[in-house]
Amino acid sequence: MVSCPNVQKNLQNCTCTYTSCDKRGKCCECVAYHRSLGEIPGCFFSKEGERTWDRSIENFIRDKTKNR
Known part of the structure; x- marks a missing residue:
């Protein structure tokens, strides 16, 4: 896949805790x-x-209903 030009910017707001994910950012x-x-x-x-x-x-x- 083409490299993402926004990876560094996206990583600043990425809330995923699965840090070894290759799709992170x-x-x-x-x-x-x-x-x-x-x-x-x-x-x-x-x-x-x-x-x-x-x-x-x-x-x-469930998450959205609980955290309204």
Whole structure:
């Protein structure tokens, strides 16, 4: 894939705690990857929800409902 010119800027705001991810800071790749698995990227969750590493749509809904 083409290198992302915004990686350093994206990393400043990346909330994902999975530090060994090769898609970290490459938002387009991250979203495409999680979408292919029927998941939501970690940056869409609250800090608490992201730390579960459960990227399911069901967990996303629970997280958003709990953290309104």
